[in-house]
Amino acid sequence: MSNAFRARRLPVILTIVAAMMLAIVPLPGWAEPFRPDWVAITLIYWCLHMPRYFGVGSAWLVGIVLDVAQGTLLGQHALALSLIAFLTVKFHLQLRVFPLSQMAATVLALLAVYRFVLFWINGVAGVGAPLVAYWGPVLTGTLLWPVADFILRTIPRRRRPSG
């Protein structure tokens, strides 16, 4: 059991680490406001396809690490990521049968929720920021969803026999 558990988790952990690296790689100044939320996108994918092994708790842990990596308040990304993980896991059965266009629209909504939580916490904590900076990543993230979906699908994963 524990072995199978680990075998399922490994690709998840590796892709999350890769997403984390994409999140901290330096970009030229003009591209910075449009950096997609790689971690959030990867997380939505795994919550959708492996809700049993990847859910709210894992999302929260990933969020804490992301908070440290990006130097934000501890708990900020954790809260935002666990919220979208909750939504995705809760509706994963409906979302799985969505065609790509509808799924992209859902990702747009989820990323907007994610960004809104970050925005809201920054507002409460008194961290000022230009408003535009929040919504660029929502757009690019949605446009990149099909690409991310395609890449993540190539990663072999064992399905549960009962689906």
Add this chain to the structure above:
Amino acid sequence: MAAGSDSQSYARTPALGLRFVVFFVLSIVLLIVDHQQNHLDALRRAIGTALHPLRVVVDAPISAWQWFDETTTNFNDLQLENNRLKAERLLTNARLQRYAALEAENARLRAMLEATSRVRDRVRVAQIMSVNANPFRHSIVIDKGSRDGVYDGQAILDANGVLGQVIGTGAFSSEGLLISDPDHALPVEVNRNGLRTIARGTGEFDRLDLPFLPNNADIKEGDILVTSGLGGSFPAGYPVAVVESVQRLPAEPFAEVSARPSAALNQVREVMLVWSIAEEPGSEAENE
């Protein structure tokens, strides 16, 4: 929980809502604790140190490209660059001579006035490993940490001026907040007349605000702002920014002044860390 009715085969779903609530509350508690005190610094440092290999891997292709670029530069380019550097060095040396004379004169005058001596600074070069993604958080990670003697609040400079300050140290790397961060404020003075004020970050790399200058303040475009050293964490006398625009609004209590940072905030890869060698107590820091 209502979530359970969706799928009976899905055993863990009923707890989903509950688990979310638990993590929600946990996040809020963490947020409040982290916002108000520094109790979580140890945790942050531990995770930050664990993230170090990740940063090294991210940095590797960039470093490799730089190395490749350097080792394959052709002879002509090298010679051109060499000539340019020689010319630059000559110019800098000439300027330094004047500076040395001025410094000696300054020390003499200060001795006459029996004022405290200026600090001598020790600097060390560090590499920027990553720039933090958050556009509303202008911060960088550098490759020197507490192992190298870096401490919280230490000043970070580049060749042209002040870049920011250290806000968190790990064992091998530390995080620095840039002066353009909306949360960053820096005590400065106008080089021309010693007028003291605060320069605040705006979230844009090429602009700082000086929000607390009255309409009749003696400040004009082209004025050079230098660190005043009054905040205690920055050594005095390093250039910060050049005043770019001054708008005096008769209806408002304060003038609208913006300045352009002297340091290339989003271009450099090498930065300098400054250790101020402690001066005697009763120095400038207490004047305010």
